[in-house]
Amino acid sequence: MSMSPDELKNLKPDKVVDARGTSCPGPLLEAKRNIGQVPVGGVMEVLSSDATTVRNLQAWAKKVGHEYLGHIEEAGYYRIFVRRKK
Amino acid sequence: MSIYRCVPMADKMAIVVFSGSVDRLLGMSILASSAAAMDWEVDIFLQLWGVYAFKKDVMKENMNFSEFEELKDAVVKRIQELNFPMWYDILKQGKETGNIHIYACSTAAKAWNVTKDDLEMVDDLMEAGEFIEKVRDAKLSFFI
Numbered sequence: 001m002s003m004s005p006d007e008l009k010n011l012k013p014d015k016v017v018d019a020r021g022t023s024c025p026g027p028l029l030e031a032k033r034n035i036g037q038v039p040v041g042g043v044m045e046v047l048s049s050d051a052t053t054v055r056n057l058q059a060w061a062k063k064v065g066h067e068y069l070g071h072i073e074e075a076g077y078y079r080i081f082v083r084r085k086k
Numbered sequence: 087m088s089i090y091r092c093v094p095m096a097d098k099m100a101i102v103v104f105s106g107s108v109d110r111l112l113g114m115s116i117l118a119s120s121a122a123a124m125d126w127e128v129d130i131f132l133q134l135w136g137v138y139a140f141k142k143d144v145m146k147e148n149m150n151f152s153e154f155e156e157l158k159d160a161v162v163k164r165i166q167e168l169n170f171p172m173w174y175d176i177l178k179q180g181k182e183t184g185n186i187h188i189y190a191c192s193t194a195a196k197a198w199n200v201t202k203d204d205l206e207m208v209d210d211l212m213e214a215g216e217f218i219e220k221v222r223d224a225k226l227s228f229f230i
Contacts (some may be wrong), residue, residue: 021169022169023170024116025116025119025120025123025180026171028120028123028124029119029120029123029176029179029180029183031123032122032123032183032184033179033182033183060123060124063124063125064124064125
């Protein structure tokens with residue numbers, strides 16, 4: 001279930017993956033590469049300059065069995081939160 | 087008595103790469119690596135120019151475009167401005183983190199006089215019939 005922006009802002013991610021400046025498939029490949037470093041139940045935050053990454057990581061989380069928590073739009077980039085479920 | 091086991095079928099993508107043009111290879115590498123990141127199994131079969139483009143002495147030198155040749159310099163410049171990785175780096179990252187297998191057509195390998203060791207990222211040489219059987223359950227298939 002998606003979280004509110006305030007809830008997301010209070011999250012303490014276990015891993016922050018900065019994929020800003022990369023284009024598809026950069027953020028997705030970085031998410032895939034780094035999720036293993038997050039403990040099960042922990043949260044990964046992915047930073048991307050592209051709005052399309054929000055839906056891409058949403059689809060990724062659904063497909064591979066993680067939980068998409070939501071995103072926050074900052075000036076010029078997006079913070080996308082995913083909880084590792086397995 | 088037969089014993090049947092229900093094993094969920096993996097999502098599988100099959101890509102046949104005939105072309106050796108970098109613009110097509112870029113599109114292929116984005117699809118293959120994204121699919122692998124989404125936990126798809128990806129099997130790639132290289133044919134004539136595809137095998138040529140995976141040769142160790144060709145891969146990084148190849149700047150052949152298949153379309154809009156007159157725009158090549160502008161496209162290359164823009165890709166460099168964006169610091170966009172080359173097609174083979176994208177595919178390599180996908181292969182390192184996901185389930186991508188790359189097979190080179192044995193006849194094309196003979197045509198170029200190469201073995202598996204002369205080719206980058208290639209897992210094995212293979213004949214077409216074996217590849218067809220390997221990907222018979224693929225849910226998505228592409229030919230470039």
